[in-house]
Amino acid sequence: MKNEFKVIADLVEKNTRVLDVGCADGVLMEFLRDNKDIDIRGLEISKNKVQKCIEKGLTVIEGNAEFDLKQFPDKSFDYVILSQTLQAFLNPELVINELLRVGKKAIVTIPNFGYWKVRLHLLIKGTMPVTKTLPDQWYDTPNLHMCTIKDFVYFVRSRNFKIFKSLALNEKNTSLINNNNLGIKNLFSDLGIFLIEK
Amino acid sequence: MNKEINLKTLLVKKPLKLDCGKTINNFPIAYETYGSLNEKKDNAILVFHALTGDQFVAGLNPITNKDGWWSYAVGPNKSIDTNKYFVICSNVIGGCLGSFGPSHKDPDTQKIFGTNFPVITINDMVNAQYNLIEHFGIDKLFSIVGGSMGGMQVLQFISNFPDKAQTVIPIACTSSHSAQNIAFNELGRQAIAADSNWNEGNYNIKDTIPNKGLAVARMAAHITYLSKKGLQEKFGRKLQEREDLKFSFDADFQIESYLRHQGSVFVDRFDANSYLYITRAMDYFDLAKQFNGNLSDAFKDTKAKFFVISFTSDWLYPTQENKDIVIALNAIGADVGFAEIESDKGHDSFLLDVPEFLSALKNFLDKSYAAVK
Numbered sequence: 001m002k003n004e005f006k007v008i009a010d011l012v013e014k015n016t017r018v019l020d021v022g023c024a025d026g027v028l029m030e031f032l033r034d035n036k037d038i039d040i041r042g043l044e045i046s047k048n049k050v051q052k053c054i055e056k057g058l059t060v061i062e063g064n065a066e067f068d069l070k071q072f073p074d075k076s077f078d079y080v081i082l083s084q085t086l087q088a089f090l091n092p093e094l095v096i097n098e099l100l101r102v103g104k105k106a107i108v109t110i111p112n113f114g115y116w117k118v119r120l121h122l123l124i125k126g127t128m129p130v131t132k133t134l135p136d137q138w139y140d141t142p143n144l145h146m147c148t149i150k151d152f153v154y155f156v157r158s159r160n161f162k163i164f165k166s167l168a169l170n171e172k173n174t175s176l177i178n179n180n181n182l183g184i185k186n187l188f189s190d191l192g193i194f195l196i197e198k
Numbered sequence: 199m200n201k202e203i204n205l206k207t208l209l210v211k212k213p214l215k216l217d218c219g220k221t222i223n224n225f226p227i228a229y230e231t232y233g234s235l236n237e238k239k240d241n242a243i244l245v246f247h248a249l250t251g252d253q254f255v256a257g258l259n260p261i262t263n264k265d266g267w268w269s270y271a272v273g274p275n276k277s278i279d280t281n282k283y284f285v286i287c288s289n290v291i292g293g294c295l296g297s298f299g300p301s302h303k304d305p306d307t308q309k310i311f312g313t314n315f316p317v318i319t320i321n322d323m324v325n326a327q328y329n330l331i332e333h334f335g336i337d338k339l340f341s342i343v344g345g346s347m348g349g350m351q352v353l354q355f356i357s358n359f360p361d362k363a364q365t366v367i368p369i370a371c372t373s374s375h376s377a378q379n380i381a382f383n384e385l386g387r388q389a390i391a392a393d394s395n396w397n398e399g400n401y402n403i404k405d406t407i408p409n410k411g412l413a414v415a416r417m418a419a420h421i422t423y424l425s426k427k428g429l430q431e432k433f434g435r436k437l438q439e440r441e442d443l444k445f446s447f448d449a450d451f452q453i454e455s456y457l458r459h460q461g462s463v464f465v466d467r468f469d470a471n472s473y474l475y476i477t478r479a480m481d482y483f484d485l486a487k488q489f490n491g492n493l494s495d496a497f498k499d500t501k502a503k504f505f506v507i508s509f510t511s512d513w514l515y516p517t518q519e520n521k522d523i524v525i526a527l528n529a530i531g532a533d534v535g536f537a538e539i540e541s542d543k544g545h546d547s548f549l550l551d552v553p554e555f556l557s558a559l560k561n562f563l564d565k566s567y568a569a570v571k
Contacts, residue, residue, distance in 0.1 A: 047538070051554060054558050055561045057565025062536050071525040
């Protein structure tokens with residue numbers, strides 16, 4: 001399981017109800033169910049990945065986060081997880097609001113466009129960055145609203161959401177983000193993980 | 199309707215109060231079972247059949263000498279694996295394969311019921327079938343499964359008996375018959391009524407059955423079970439055993455011949471009055487209405503695990519109507535999964551060889567069974 005999922009799993013308390021939005025083939029869901037006694041549900045748009053989840057005995061609903069989160073009542077989950085898909089929505093703010101309505105807390109991870117390799121790619125090559133976390137070309141990327149760790153922190157603050165924990169990941173290391181190191185973490189991390197609440 | 203074959207039948211002695219107000223008792227339910235019930239009696243699956251189905255869900259149907267209606271899904275090593283599970287399926291009341299229906303004699307008058315048979319509902323069908331669970335001494339079914347009208351029975355069953363099933367699988371169905379659904383059923387009923395042999399339901403099953411009207415009803419309904427794309431790909435404008443158009447009203451096109459065939463084989467195995475009664479039961483089905491318009495309340499007392507399945511090309515019970523069930527369940531935090539299966543085979547997809555559907559059904563059942571073990 002990838003490092004990002006391990007960090008997310010550590011943020012989730014045992015014996016809770018969790019919704020994984022864009023759960024893909026259910027790797028994180030399976031881990032949470034088997035290791036943390038989580039009552040876990042997934043929402044996934046890809047038919048193929050829905051089948052993969054069913055193969056694992058996971059409860060998954062085929063659907064689209066932008067339309068199908070509405071059906072869940074307020075605060076019906078302890079946590080709602082959104083891993084690296086916020087940037088792919090037409091209206092990310094609407095999705096964030098929905099996550100925070102449905103979940104008591106939300107865990108959002110974002111690929112960091114402020115990562116030095118991304119910046120260097122654009123600076124030196126002058127073409128849209130292609131990295132491990134951003135593997136697609138500009139014309140076939142699902143990403144519509146790329147942001148940096150700093151952008152996301154500023155956004156969350158501007159909406160007066162509470163940030164419980166901000167973590168920065170690069171290939172090997174996980175570290176805490178705070179006010180003093182925000183600039184540095186924004187430069188040296190390829191992924192940001194945030195535990196937030198409305 | 200060959201009655202010489204020995205059908206397994208449970209005679210229900212307990213009175214059953216029907217939605218129409220009448221009470222029936224000492225009535226037969228014809229059923230069939232597959233596989234064997236284990237010692238703990240925790241491996242039973244109740245399968246509900248659709249409009250024209252019967253208890254012969256798998257193996258060879260002894261009446262038609264064809265495969266059971268859900269042979270793709272039910273049998274040894276299949277999605278509903280009879281090596282593992284004990285499958286029960288019964289003919290609905292109002293039906294014509296041994297269960298109490300309009301072709302039976304009214305015990306009071308000794309005359310065939312015909313349209314004097316009480317109007318029955320999905321609720322009545324389910325309450326009648328519950329007697330089978332008691333008959334087998336099953337405290338809790340592992341699963342209840344059904345497509346189309348079978349799915350409606352699944353929803354009604356778990357609403358009536360919230361702690362009697364571990365898992366619940368409504369397939370290609372709806373919680374409420376739409377105007378379009380009612381319209382198509384009415385077309386079928388009127389086709390039967392327009393056949394002079396029908397005679398207000400008082401026909402002689404042995405010789406003067408309203409087979410023309412029933413055949414037309416089946417032809418019209420059959421179109422609603424298929425998709426436009428599926429029909430076009432299978433038949434297109436292909437001609438039936440001829441080089442060119444005959445400038446007549448024979449079946450020039452393969453699709454005409456196909457529909458005529460569907461109609462004619464149907465009348466050999468189905469009773470016209472049963473068709474009226476069962477389509478009526480479907481039309482009356484509105485689960486939310488039973489709970490003052492709140493569908494979620496139908497499921498509020500159950501802890502069962504739901505898996506709702508729809509098909510992309512099903513326009514009779516489209517994905518949105520299946521999703522409405524999912525939405526109602528999510529509104530109360532129920533354990534519900536949902537998958538829309540890609541298929542161009544229309545509403546009939548659930549009865550056919552659609553591999554993604556069959557594997558999803560198998561995986562859901564087997565993983566759920568392993569989890570409760």
